[in-house]
Amino acid sequence: MSDLAKNSAQPQETATAVKDPADPAAGGSAAPIPAVDPRLLVREQGLKGYGTEFVRKIRGGELGSLPVVVGLIVIAIIFQAKNDSFLSASSLANIAVFTSGLGIMAVGIVFVLLLGEIDLSVGSVAGLGAAIWAVLSVNHGWSDWTAVLFAVVCGLVIGALHGVFFAKVGVPAFVVTLAGFLGWSGLQIWLMGSEGSINTPEGSIVENLTSHYFADKAVGYGVALVAVLAYAASLLWETRRRRAADLPSRPISEIVLRTAVVAVISFVVAYELNEPEGARGLPLALVLFLAVLVIADFVARRTTFGRKVFAVGGNAEAARRAGINVDLIRIAVFGISGMLAAFGGLFIASTAGGATKNLGSGNTLMLVIAAAVIGGTSLFGGRGKVWSALLGMLVLQSIQQGLNLLGMASEIQYMITGAVLLAAVVIDSVSRRTQKTAGRA
């Protein structure tokens, strides 16, 4: 106990790891927190430290979001060179709005991929969700909110049903969701009846999902400011708590750097959406998508539920022996996927102007899964980030938007999207192999 007090009384620099090995005899054998192991490669202080650690990670196959970010920059340069309206305000707002619906669905897929499974039914569930909302609210006169809520709950129940067949009955998830893919799309067509499409009513919630913009510039900048401040505050708070607990913490320089990067991105986006000619302000769809991302990221990384999802995806048997209810986790994850699919379906209905018989069919499913994988979530389970849904979807929508601006036919778009997906999976497989040889997988 006296050692504990002694340690915490030392200057705080000792917590920053590098100096400890030089000071082996400090606490004697009874120091509560041991010195850093000499085998551990510790990041050096300052900018050079970031450089060497970055190179080490790349060599070890930990590519993270790097391929996507590089891809996005390349895409922006190529399309901007071909057509200078690619980076215009309306084009960027378009990308933001079209990214949202599919991106929300991709968040659900990220959770399923973290389990090491696949959900092929999301496109059909999205279409069914939109159909349920349209039929209830337009044909049966339900109130807007109730119909929206009911559609999302239906998605949750459908996903959980897939989960029950997978976890309790033991049918492979691939087959269960393939059956769902066919079955739910059948139900969607049956619900839509003979006319085949129901237009979104003027001023309804679903219409506003993607057509509402916060014209007041203060909203855009305000959201950016809140995001940056919240990010900086969470980093500072964590660092303070870690220091108090005498654990290695982020140096202030890193916090400043990270906050600066987030601030630049947030304010550039807010500026682009607010200021240029023809800008309509911050789209509501983007706000909702970001909210889903932040909540999902928190659930995945900071809650016991998220930890259990990663554990089941990494080693289901170990998770079972540790007392985790593996079946329940699997059912819950498929439920989340179904719920977010139905919610995303409402966005797609909103951009399409209504629910149709074939909404959510075609390449919706492929785009959603591709987005999660392109963003860097592994197909093999246990590794990935919720933010990969945003990054991957941005890549795909940017390509689509760029090709549209160039007047490219949809068959070319399919081929290019296919090639991008293949490239992403190749990167995943190769980096995983490198990680194995580097002992990181």
Add this chain to the structure above:
Amino acid sequence: MIHVSATPVLALRGVSKRFGAVQALTDVDLEIHAGEVVALVGDNGAGKSTLVKTISGVHPIDEGGIEWEGRPVRIGRPQDAQHLGVATVYQDLALCDNLDVVANLFLGNELRQVQVLDEIGMEKRAKELLHTLSIRIPSVRIPVASLSGGQRQVVAIARALIGDPKVVILDEPTAALGVEQTAQVLDLVERLRERGHGVILISHNMEDVRAVADRVAVLRLGRNNGVFSVRDTSHEEIIAAITGATDNAVTRRKARTLTKEDAR
């Protein structure tokens, strides 16, 4: 010197277990005291794993009784054993490769506020635990995948101690390890004893058993075949108990060499 308490932490009295037509355990007695390492040895099929599984709640016993600190208890499920304070380190380590050391140590027992993980609290306790066990791991924040076999084994053992159990069961902890790692694990077993845990060590390796165990309980064909104090018993006597005969390859060879020496 080992201080053995009067009442055993865990005592099996006349335990029997059948699987269909096979009588896996017959009338087995075993006592574990606090601060004592008991090695459980026997040939393949002698019933070691079955006995351990009855203690850890995987297979409930058919007959006999289990006493915990002197009072009779029933262990019907793995959770019962965990609640009593029995922790089992299985042969296949049951770690999640993709999670870091802290996450693995606390898997299923996470420190939390409501549903939110208390990462800092867990990291602090993990460091303290690893330090008290003198376990050297480069960092508690690296994935278990980057650890060596020996390091994984010590992490698995450390994980069993998170709930502060009274009895720790180690199933073949050194089977897949090299010389250095084996020594590390044996050191760890000794440290468990020093901290007052009762340890049941299953091993085929007599050197390991003689190195760390206080007593050796021999099983043969599902029955007790003697409990020996390691210090007062020769290697051959234990081998004899395991194989069930004083006449075996080892004793014959020994006798031969002795005769040769005498002849000289």
